[in-house]
Amino acid sequence: MKRENILLVIAFVAMIIGSIIMIAIQTALPTSDVDKMFGQKVEIVNEKPVIDASILSQAEVMDMFGNKLADIYVARTNNSYFYLELYVAIDANGKVYAIDKKVETYDSTSASYFPLVRNYLLQNYNGLFFENIQFIDGAAGGTTIEVSRSSIKNVIKHVITFHQGEPVEYIKDLFGGEYGLIGEQTISGIKVSTVTFGGSIYKVYEHKLTGTYFDRSATHEESVTVFLAVDENNIIRFASLPDELYKHTHGRFITASKEFLASFIGKNILVDQLPESTTGPTDNSNGTQYLIREIVDAIKGVIS
Secondary structure: OOOOHOOOOOHHHHHHHHHHHHHHHHHHHHHHHHHHHOOOOEEEEEEEOOOOOEEEEEEEEEEEOOOOOEEEEEEEEOOOEEEEEEEEEEOOOOOEEEEEEEEEOOOOOHHHHHHHHHHHHHHEEEEEEEEHHHHHOOOOOHHHHHHHHHHHHHHHHHHHHHHOOOOOOOHHHOOOOOEEEEEEEEEEOOEEEEEEEEEEEEEEEEEEEEEEEEOOOOOEEEEEEEEEEEEOOOOOEEEEHHHOOOOOOOHHHHHHHHHHHOOOOEEOOOOOOOOOOOOOOOOOOOOOHHHHHHHHHHHHHOOO
């Protein structure tokens, strides 16, 4: 074989080998968002839909050798500033990873803040043990970033609860401990549970209403759910406004709403003057505090 032909054959073989190496490298390198969550090439398998207000689907994450790395969920949150879908992965050690999958910002301000939201996700939900999520600051920063962080933290906590297979026990959260259930009934659309806690008997009222609120850019209409525990003397002893059931603006706004609801504690729901809304109605909306007072008045109506 002529020297020129030998060189051509060598060059051709080298090109083939180089192509194979490049393909192997590209196949092994992490390219997708989920790949980057785990720092390696992965495959999502056994995906199935989930019937849940905040969780769209669940699946498994496998490495290229067929080893399971984590369970992964697609969850969503929708607030005044953006609609966001998240990948939330939880591995066998209880570590949580999260990254944005899809985002639709509602205005230029939200779009400009979203890189900070993504940075928040990458810094905090990158292998964090799920029991430590309670220590993540979900409310720091200006209004837009504050609401964003709060809603993200809440939806990730919801995914963790779903992953653990434990239903959210709102009455247990209301009391901050175990309680005994005596009976349940529904009166005028209000769920009433008779329970024992700490040696006392309470009626726990769960009620949801829909009302308007203004997020400084537009008026929206969504629901809020309130839990009240009333003792045998009609005194409100416990009150809660669960994050997962609160569809108005989060961040400092839900904090203010919770503080308003807490001001009902210690009041006789039938006799005492109950707190009035200090934030509405306005020209833009009735406001969350007004809606909370409407819920309490509806509960008062079934007691009297």
